[in-house]
Amino acid sequence: MKTKKTIQLIKFGLLSVGLFLGSCTNESVEEFPENNSTQLIKKFFNDEAVEVEPLGNGTYLMYEDVIVTEDQLTDQKVGISENPVPNEGVDKLALSSGIRKWTNNTIVYTLDNNISQSVLDELYKSMDVWRDNTNVEFKVRTNESDYITITSNGNNCNCGSASLGMVGSRGVINLGTRTTAVVIIHEIGHTLGYIHEQTRSDRDDYVRILSENIQDGYASQFARNTNSQNLGDFDISSTMMYGAYTFSKNGQPTITLLDGTIYPSRQARLSDGDIAGTNQAYPSSDGGDGGDGGDGGDSEDICEGVSEWSRFQSYSVGDQVTYQGYLYERDFSRWNQLGQCGETNPSADICEGVAAYSRNNNYSTGDSVTYNGYLYTLGSNGRWSNQGSCGN
Known part of the structure; x- marks a missing residue:
């Protein structure tokens, strides 16, 4: 790093x-x-x-x-x-x-x-x-x-x-x-x-x-x-x-x-x-300049080479970890889920064609929205599930 x-x-x-x-x-x-x-x-x-x-x-x-x-x-x-x-x-x-x-x-x-x-x-x-x-x-x-x-x-x-x-x-x-x-x-x-x-x-x-x-x-x-x-x-x-x-x-x-x-x-x-x-907080897609994460598409697994999160380690903005089968990246105040381990780096934008969340709309189970740069899907329990980061 x-x-x-x-x-x-x-x-x-x-x-x-x-x-x-x-x-x-x-x-x-x-x-x-x-x-x-x-x-x-x-x-x-x-x-x-x-x-x-x-x-x-x-x-x-x-x-x-x-x-x-x-x-x-x-x-x-x-x-x-x-x-x-x-x-x-x-x-x-x-x-x-x-x-x-x-x-x-x-x-x-x-x-x-x-x-x-x-x-x-x-x-x-x-x-x-x-x-x-x-x-x-x-x-x-x-x-x-x-x-x-x-x-x-x-x-x-x-x-x-x-x-x-x-x-x-x-x-x-x-x-x-x-x-x-x-x-x-x-x-x-x-x-x-x-x-x-x-x-x-x-x-x-x-x-x-x-x-x-x-x-x-x-x-x-x-x-x-x-x-x-x-x-x-x-x-x-x-x-x-x-x-x-x-x-x-x-x-x-x-x-x-x-x-x-x-x-x-x-x-x-x-x-x-x-x-x-800045290059630590905003690491390049190939995992350089401070990122701990994936290899930018050469790997079949987005989590390859990324360490598991530890409660005994200190993390900074831009750091990546795996946790319970998912890849996360540290933001200023939270972790953002980037995808599920075992997946390849997506070539398409998962948010393409998905409308932004609106507090004025009524949503049903299975509906998807974009919000703050991420894709969410509404589950049967009434809670929104983070599906990953929107692409370019």
Whole structure:
């Protein structure tokens, strides 16, 4: 398995992700859309208390540039399993909470027509940075039920915000009218499921947070999450890292290295840790770049070479295991069933022609639906059974 580097990947045994009017800055400019809202409420994200702003339609603004869904938040601590059993809850169609990574390593998107050509150029440049350095791909939506809408937020700034992970049809990337690649690369990171680097559980071993310099009302942006799942070492060069002066109220740094050194501004690129962490979370189909699983089609058995799940082992996003005759892959907050051992890697999409689940429809035993990138069939016991991941 390739050495795991950084990028913060948040896990939670309950969660998934968001966007709208927030903003991540180009660190050399430090611009944010004006936010006059003072309506903040306390919720729990990844079993940590956070302050969020209700945006309506079941979404909330968190960490200033991340919109989370109501499924991703709780009203109280619920407890997080450090090593959930692979088949735990896989038959529950409603179990959509938590950060969900994109199936088949592919971000499906649609573009609004309100984005200027200059911002579009920066957007495509940013997609190329992720595509050229990681296993992540991008695809214009045709009829997929899981996709993001990329749109302009109308703010005259180099800013943006993005949904955290795959959230059905509610995912969004909002961009300002002057947004550049240094911001968009960061926002794509949120869409892939990543939270800011400075919220990692181990951040205090690497940086100092200077609360006396933080703007009033923004202290929660620097809160440490003790339940974060970290791949590799803390990465000061990560695209997910705040700049040294982010949310400063007096021109003094809000974050420094432990010795007080000011670190370089974020650039329009991925760090080595970003690349390694993403290829761990989104392993290639041939099992390389961190995956423990199959050989990408050469084997007659998708489980060949994959170890059995163990309650005594720690697993990271992207790891694969076998359990009770099935192949599973670790997501941010749960295991996803990929198929039954003994099967060959399917050449066709098992979800092709299957409609997306709708809470407004009545379903009968034997009916199949797609939901959050997976195929489900309704059993005679009234419970939905996960049949596996949708293909390309």
